[in-house]
Amino acid sequence: MQMSEKILQFLSEPARETPFLVLDLDLVVERYREVKNALPDIDVYYAVKANPADEIVTALADEGSCFDVASIPEMEACVRLGISADRMSYGHTIKKESDIAKAHAAGIDLFAFDSAAEMEKLGRAAPGSRVFCRLVTKGEGADWPLSKKFGFQVEIAEDLLARAKNCGLQPHGISFHVGSQQTDPEQWDAAIAEAAALFRTLDRKGVSLELINLGGGLPARYLNDVPTTARYGDAIMTAMHKHFGNQMPQMILEPGRGLVGDAGVIQAEVVLIAERHNGKAARWVYLDIGKFGGLPETIGEAIKYRITTPRDGGETVPSILAGPTCEELDVLYEHTPYPLPKDLQVGDRIEIQSAGAYTWSYAAVCFNGIPPLKQHVI
Numbered sequence: 001m002q003m004s005e006k007i008l009q010f011l012s013e014p015a016r017e018t019p020f021l022v023l024d025l026d027l028v029v030e031r032y033r034e035v036k037n038a039l040p041d042i043d044v045y046y047a048v049k050a051n052p053a054d055e056i057v058t059a060l061a062d063e064g065s066c067f068d069v070a071s072i073p074e075m076e077a078c079v080r081l082g083i084s085a086d087r088m089s090y091g092h093t094i095k096k097e098s099d100i101a102k103a104h105a106a107g108i109d110l111f112a113f114d115s116a117a118e119m120e121k122l123g124r125a126a127p128g129s130r131v132f133c134r135l136v137t138k139g140e141g142a143d144w145p146l147s148k149k150f151g152f153q154v155e156i157a158e159d160l161l162a163r164a165k166n167c168g169l170q171p172h173g174i175s176f177h178v179g180s181q182q183t184d185p186e187q188w189d190a191a192i193a194e195a196a197a198l199f200r201t202l203d204r205k206g207v208s209l210e211l212i213n214l215g216g217g218l219p220a221r222y223l224n225d226v227p228t229t230a231r232y233g234d235a236i237m238t239a240m241h242k243h244f245g246n247q248m249p250q251m252i253l254e255p256g257r258g259l260v261g262d263a264g265v266i267q268a269e270v271v272l273i274a275e276r277h278n279g280k281a282a283r284w285v286y287l288d289i290g291k292f293g294g295l296p297e298t299i300g301e302a303i304k305y306r307i308t309t310p311r312d313g314g315e316t317v318p319s320i321l322a323g324p325t326c327e328e329l330d331v332l333y334e335h336t337p338y339p340l341p342k343d344l345q346v347g348d349r350i351e352i353q354s355a356g357a358y359t360w361s362y363a364a365v366c367f368n369g370i371p372p373l374k375q376h377v378i
């Protein structure tokens, strides 16, 4: 995958101070339309946390997107940009009761929960709201699983949704997240099957649900190739028809990474190249961006970015890639060293591709005095 003309043009202009993220808004809109094409009957709720830039939120709003917010500041940003509360869901399952009250006061009436205590908070602070319950998934096939911290087993979800009315809430639906950077489109099937079974069980108990929230998980293109958006669309709709038959609920999808990941490129500079013999001989390449500067998804080397340099094409050397800070854990790739050009030089500018998601929003405020990552939306 090549960089877009707009990004190439931007990078060819007189050098800006690195590191920075440049994000091509056209690519975000293009991907949004691709998702809508692949899944025309689904309402898209962009997961704002992936990249909350005003320009992105505004462009997606103009395309008709809704928004999944995870905090009051995210909600307030959407409000400031003119997005009405009926186009937002508060999909985070860990909320302060005071924040629930603020969201409710602002008009949001669609909330997630995945614990009894959270349901009770919602009942007190957002009475009458529509709520959906998050199921746990295995996270298989995902490079960034979300399988421990969130979600219920089906039996508990059933019990709580059956009791939601007693808390003064409208039991509205089921959600799940198959894991972020989900590289296997078939992973939706098992979760959709569970959700459909739960719809039927609750229907027999007189609780009729209306919504299935299919979560996020659409991938960006990192080092390994990923299936096309159309294949995700096919797999998801095949599973929906198989398990829901003629009783199709309202469907929503909450892509974050999949909409913005491929639209951004980080340009960084090589600060130091050193041969070290600490345990094993290796070439260490230090960049001016690391785990604290916007690349924490390299934790466990989970997300493997594609990296390009001006000297690509010749001989390469496996290199350990590290960030610039004084912190020992600020190493990006050590167990899977990156083949980087043998003649790479200190001062070279390199590109970290598909870095539009979970970078700018993750960057530290001032560790080692380094300012947060700059973003240029073009």
Ligand SMILES: *Cc1c(COP(=O)(O)O)cnc(C)c1O
Pocket (backbone or CB within 6 Å): 047, 049, 050, 068, 091, 092, 177, 179, 180, 181, 215, 216, 217, 218, 254, 255, 256, 257, 258
């Ligand atoms: C983070 C998150 C998303 C977005 O996930 P991606 O894998 O980036 O698409 C969607 N829904 C919820 C509830 C989330 O927490």
